[in-house]
Amino acid sequence: MAPIGKPAGWEAKRSQALALGLAPALVVLTVITLGPAVYLVVTSLTPLNLVNPQSALDFSHPLGNYRDALTDTRFLNSVWVQIELSVATVVLQIAAGLATALLLNAHSRFLEAIRTAFLIPMVLPPIVVAIIWKVIYTPDVSPVHRALAALGLPLASLIANADSAIWAIVVADSWEWFPFTMLMTLAALQMIPSEPIEAATIDGASRLQLFRYIVLPYIRPTLVVCALFRLIDSIKAFPLIYVLTNGGPGTATEVTNYYGFQQAFNFSYWGYGSAIATMMVAGVFMLSSIIGRLDQRLGDNA
Amino acid sequence: MTLLAIVLFPFLWMLQMSFRPNDDIMGYSVRFVPTMQNYLSLWTGNFPKSFANSVAVSSSSTVLSLLIGVPAAYALSRGRFRRRRAIAMWILATRMAPPIAFTIPFFLAYRYLHLIDTVAGLVIIYLTFNLALVIWMMQGFFNSVPRQLEEAAWIDGCTVWGTFRRIALPLAAPGLAATAVLCFILSWNDFFFALILTRTSAMTAPVAIVNFMQYEGWEWGKIAAAGTLVMLPVLVFTFLVRTYLVRGLTAGGLKE
Numbered sequence: 001m002a003p004i005g006k007p008a009g010w011e012a013k014r015s016q017a018l019a020l021g022l023a024p025a026l027v028v029l030t031v032i033t034l035g036p037a038v039y040l041v042v043t044s045l046t047p048l049n050l051v052n053p054q055s056a057l058d059f060s061h062p063l064g065n066y067r068d069a070l071t072d073t074r075f076l077n078s079v080w081v082q083i084e085l086s087v088a089t090v091v092l093q094i095a096a097g098l099a100t101a102l103l104l105n106a107h108s109r110f111l112e113a114i115r116t117a118f119l120i121p122m123v124l125p126p127i128v129v130a131i132i133w134k135v136i137y138t139p140d141v142s143p144v145h146r147a148l149a150a151l152g153l154p155l156a157s158l159i160a161n162a163d164s165a166i167w168a169i170v171v172a173d174s175w176e177w178f179p180f181t182m183l184m185t186l187a188a189l190q191m192i193p194s195e196p197i198e199a200a201t202i203d204g205a206s207r208l209q210l211f212r213y214i215v216l217p218y219i220r221p222t223l224v225v226c227a228l229f230r231l232i233d234s235i236k237a238f239p240l241i242y243v244l245t246n247g248g249p250g251t252a253t254e255v256t257n258y259y260g261f262q263q264a265f266n267f268s269y270w271g272y273g274s275a276i277a278t279m280m281v282a283g284v285f286m287l288s289s290i291i292g293r294l295d296q297r298l299g300d301n302a
Numbered sequence: 303m304t305l306l307a308i309v310l311f312p313f314l315w316m317l318q319m320s321f322r323p324n325d326d327i328m329g330y331s332v333r334f335v336p337t338m339q340n341y342l343s344l345w346t347g348n349f350p351k352s353f354a355n356s357v358a359v360s361s362s363s364t365v366l367s368l369l370i371g372v373p374a375a376y377a378l379s380r381g382r383f384r385r386r387r388a389i390a391m392w393i394l395a396t397r398m399a400p401p402i403a404f405t406i407p408f409f410l411a412y413r414y415l416h417l418i419d420t421v422a423g424l425v426i427i428y429l430t431f432n433l434a435l436v437i438w439m440m441q442g443f444f445n446s447v448p449r450q451l452e453e454a455a456w457i458d459g460c461t462v463w464g465t466f467r468r469i470a471l472p473l474a475a476p477g478l479a480a481t482a483v484l485c486f487i488l489s490w491n492d493f494f495f496a497l498i499l500t501r502t503s504a505m506t507a508p509v510a511i512v513n514f515m516q517y518e519g520w521e522w523g524k525i526a527a528a529g530t531l532v533m534l535p536v537l538v539f540t541f542l543v544r545t546y547l548v549r550g551l552t553a554g555g556l557k558e
Contacts, residue, residue, distance in 0.1 A: 017462040018381035025374030025437060026389075032430050033396050036407035043406065100305065114306055116544050120313060123540045125491040127508040128529045132312045134515075135319065141522055143315055175312070236400050239493045243512065260402050265498055270406060277403040288398050 037281075044275040050268035065275035075276065077251055078259040085166060085173075085255055086234040090227050092174040097181025098223065102211075104182070105189045115186070122179040130243035133172040137244060162252040165245050169253055172240055177233075181226045188222035189215070221294075228291045232284055256280060320526035340527035349528060352510035356532075359421055359496075359506060360489035363428035364482050370429075371436030372478070376466050378437065379444035380452075396434040401494050404430050409498060419501040427495050432485045439484070443477030444470060483539045490536060507532045 045062040047055045069075045100118060104111050121129065137159045139145040148155050158168040196214050205213070235257060241247060247254035247262070254262075256276065264273025321336040344350075378386065408427050409418070417423035447470050455465045471478070496506040505513075511528045514521065 014456075014462050015381055018377040019383070021373035021463065021466075022377035022381070022383070025370050025433065028370055028429065029392070029396070029433060032426065032433075033392075033399075033404075036404055036411075037399075039407035039411070040403055043410065103305065116541065117306060118309065119540065119544070120310065120537070123487065123536055124313070124533050125493070125508055125536060127491075127493045127511060128316075128533045131511065131525060131529045132316045135316055135522065135526070136312050141319075175309070232398055238401075239508075242493075242497075243515070257400060257402055261498075264402070264406050265409070270410060273402075274406050277400065277406055280400045281403045284398050284400060285395065288395070 040274050040281075041278055043271055044278045046271045048269075048271040048274075050270075055271070065272050066279075068272065069275060069279070074251060074254070075256075075259060078254050078256045081166065081251070081253060082235065082255040082257070085170060085237070085253075086231055088167075088170045089173045089177070089234050089237075090230050092170060093178045093230055094181050094223060094227055096174060096178040097226070098185055098219075100178065101182045101185035101189060102215075105186060118182060119179050121176050124176075126176070126239040127243070129172065129176045130239045133168075133175075133240065134243055137168055137172075159245050160249060162249045165249060165252045169237075169240055169244060172244065173234070173237055176240075177230060180230065181223070184222050184226050185219055188219040192218045224294060225291065228287060228294070232287050232291075235280060235284060316526050316529055319522060320530045322523060340523040341531075343524055344527055344531070348505075349507070349510055349531075352505045352507045353531065355421060355504055356490060356507040359424045359428065359504075360486050362421070363425045363432055363489045364485040366425060367429055367432035367436045367485055368478070368482060371433050372440050372471075373463075373466070375437045375440030376444050376470060379441050380449075393434045393437055396430060397438075405495060405498050408495075412499060418499060419504045421504050423499055424496060424504060424506070427499065428489045428492065431488060435485060435488065436481055439481045440474070440477065443474045443481075447473045480543045483543050487536050487539060490532075 043056070044065055046058050047061070047064060048058075049055065104115055104118070124132075136142050136144055137157065139155070139157050145155055145157075158164045192215065197210060200210055200214055235255075237255065238257060238261070241253055241255065241258050245253045247258050257280065260273050260276035260280065263269045263276060320340055321338075323337045323339055377383075378389065383389070404427065408423075412418045412423050417426070451469050451473075452465045455469055456462075460468065491508070492506075493508045493512075496509045497512070500506065500509060507528070511525060511532065514525055514528065
């Protein structure tokens with residue numbers, strides 16, 4: 001509704017002016033996101049590589065890369081490693097984030113100051129996080145390894161062992177990202193009305209019962225959204241793997257993202273790398289559409 | 303408190319390592335003479351140049367994405383566009399997409415455009431995440447600026463963009479500052495794009511650290527010192543704008 005006293009043409013002029021402000025951003029976004037997306041999908045249909053640059057326009061076997069991927073055991077292994085890593089880190093982060101949020105959820109100056117300190121792992125440059133954990137995991141310099149050795153419990157390097165390497169990454173990644181769940185949960189906790197908690201306390205509910213029947217139902221939607229967000233982001237994990245294990249030992253920590261990176265930039269199989277990236281994008285969008293639907297449902301209930 | 307100590311222990315350990323003399327890098331004792339030796343040895347290498355590159359790339363990308371993104375956010379907040387929802391989804395999708403999906407096409411295109419290993423090339427690819435972030439965050443901040451003032455200004459004969467500049471923008475200034483800081487941090491923290499798209503002349507600080515590790519052997523003191531320098535600006539900014547930062551870090555996850 002146009003406010004009274006303005007000519008009708010003014011509203012149209014205003015819309016036009018606003019559209020003019022929006023246009024540059026849309027043009028730039030199209031060039032830097034839609035353009036590359038199309039280019040990626042097109043490249044994924046070709047056998048493009050460094051040895052044969054002419055193959056950029058070779059569409060004789062458009063689905064060849066995808067067919068190869070399905071029989072490539074290294075690719076299938078990377079998908080499995082990815083699932084393991086993602087599920088483990090998300091579970092650990094949610095647990096740690098929820099626990100710290102519950103501990104810090106009180107109104108005191110002191111706790112509020114501490115909360116900011118807990119954010120440090122999340123805002124640190126990922127490469128610094130990787131260095132920090134490289135120090136912790138390298139027996140020669142690690143304070144943990146040396147402390148254990150001094151106690152007579154020497155520990156072999158975790159990242160050099162195929163069975164434990166992935167768990168070493170899980171711990172480091174969860175350390176980096178648990179503050180995200182903590183932040184979101186704290187925000188959700190502060191929106192819980194105080195009446196039901198007071199009523200239950202008067203009725204003699206234990207702290208565990210309080211949490212189980214009152215707090216948890218309130219924050220469950222937030223936890224679900226957190227988990228899905230972290231699930232999507234866990235697919236991007238790169239610096240930790242690059243610095244700590246380089247995908248190894250063998251292919252023990254080679255996640256799909258890392259495998260795609262190697263195919264494209266170490267071996268220069270750009271066509272195959274693009275196919276892997278395209279499948280990753282498809283997977284991510286499927287996960288996001290689940291979030292979108294959940295978000296809507298949660299919004300309707302609220 | 304104990305929890306905090308445990309959580310921050312790995313971080314503090316690196317910090318103290320950076321001040322230890324090289325012959326005592328493994329030492330446990332709290333009583334050591336702090337030295338700037340590691341930092342000085344960084345100063346003489348290529349590290350200052352990479353650090354300068356990081357500053358240049360991050361600040362240009364921040365300025366550019368604000369210039370393009372802030373008016374767009376204002377338009378989305380004030381105007382009624384039919385495809386609003388589609389635009390919002392598109393912006394969210396950009397945030398979700400794995401970086402490798404951008405890197406391959408950008409790498410191939412940059413080889414033709416001679417943008418590999420240039421500051422400009424990095425600035426452009428950083429727009430892929432910064433622009434979406436600016437539009438997303440600033441739209442929220444503009445939504446919370448009351449419209450009555452703007453309507454008064456229009457009646458007084460101010461143009462749409464005049465109102466934006468004189469009224470909406472100053473009122474959203476704290477949000478603008480927080481958005482700028484977040485853009486800067488995201489670009490500063492990037493490792494993946496810089497690793498692939500730079501070689502020597504446009505190398506950023508995070509990539510330079512990894513190069514120490516791979517080519518100069520394990521000089522832990524130097525690595526720790528470089529890590530400390532790289533995280534310093536991020537930590538300072540975080541504590542300066544922590545309240546608003548929380549909003550940006552959780553952007554998209556919580557309903558505004």
